Amino acid sequence: MSGAQHQESQDGANGAPEGERLRTEAQGDNTPSQDERFCGLQGPQTEAQELQDMPADMFTAPCLEAKQCHLTAAAIVSLETLHHSLSLAEERHRRMRPWRIVCGIIAVLLAAVVPYWVGRRIAIWHTGQVMFVLRCMDPLGWALAAWTVVTVLFAVLELTLVVRRRGFLLALALALFALIQLVSGVSLLKSDFWYGTFAVYGKGSLYVNAVNLGMIASASGLFVFSIVFVTLLVFVRNGSKVKMLLRGWSAFAFFLICELAAICIVLFCGVIQLVG
Numbered sequence: 157m158s159g160a161q162h163q164e165s166q167d168g169a170n171g172a173p174e175g176e177r178l179r180t181e182a183q184g185d186n187t188p189s190q191d192e193r194f195c196g197l198q199g200p201q202t203e204a205q206e207l208q209d210m211p212a213d214m215f216t217a218p219c220l221e222a223k224q225c226h227l228t229a230a231a232i233v234s235l236e237t238l239h240h241s242l243s244l245a246e247e248r249h250r251r252m253r254p255w256r257i258v259c260g261i262i263a264v265l266l267a268a269v270v271p272y273w274v275g276r277r278i279a280i281w282h283t284g285q286v287m288f289v290l291r292c293m294d295p296l297g298w299a300l301a302a303w304t305v306v307t308v309l310f311a312v313l314e315l316t317l318v319v320r321r322r323g324f325l326l327a328l329a330l331a332l333f334a335l336i337q338l339v340s341g342v343s344l345l346k347s348d349f350w351y352g353t354f355a356v357y358g359k360g361s362l363y364v365n366a367v368n369l370g371m372i373a374s375a376s377g378l379f380v381f382s383i384v385f386v387t388l389l390v391f392v393r394n395g396s397k398v399k400m401l402l403r404g405w406s407a408f409a410f411f412l413i414c415e416l417a418a419i420c421i422v423l424f425c426g427v428i429q430l431v432g
Contacts, residue, residue, distance in 0.1 A: 237346035267334040275341020295366035302370030
């Protein structure tokens with residue numbers, strides 16, 4: 157009896173693990189084993205470790221490039237915003253250089269005062285030499301030469317309003333202005349110049365008066381052009397064809413026409429003989 161009970165207890169002890177083993181095998185198709193779970197956890201950890209072990213240069217270069225692109229785009233956006241936020245007056249004020257304006261004013265004042273004073277000194281103290289030079293050409297020629305110099309000065313000043321790089325043109329205009337002031341001093345140019353020129357040059361005042369009339373003709377042509385230009389600009393409507401006279405080279409050609417009309421009046425209408 158004890159042997160039988162011992163055999164049954166041994167079978168029961170062996171039967172329990174056997175049943176559990178059968179149940180485990182039945183569930184094995186759906187439940188991962190311990191090794192598979194370990195492998196599944198080890199996979200992501202291995203990939204993360206490989207990413208950490210990779211050299212930092214592989215990530216640094218693309219990150220720096222993306223950062224530079226971002227900064228460049230931000231800078232462009234900021235510049236565009238600043239450009240649109242500033243008005244035209246503020247933009248010119250930002251680019252303005254005060255020392256250039258001061259130097260320009262001083263240069264213009266010197267070019268206006270010093271050459272005219274020198275010319276008057278030459279006219280008073282070297283009258284014979286001046287008359288010797290003036291008698292080398294006809295009075296009509298001197299009037300045309302004086303008109304040409306003043307007209308070129310006005311044309312250069314008009315070009316400075318159109319051209320961006322105007323440094324050379326401004327220097328040329330300053331030199332021409334100084335030359336005109338020197339000639340004005342020699343010819344004693346003023347509102348009633350014919351009295352002063354006759355008192356200094358005597359019978360040779362005809363040549364000096366011709367020079368003065370040439371310069372006055374050029375100034376008169378500019379004055380007429382300015383009056384017509386402003387009148388058309390204010391009173392003519394935008395759709396009119398007359399507005400073409402106010403644009404670009406058409407306006408410059410109209411300016412030359414006014415100048416030519418003024419000098420023709422001086423040369424061919426006996427104005428020089430009348431004043432002389």
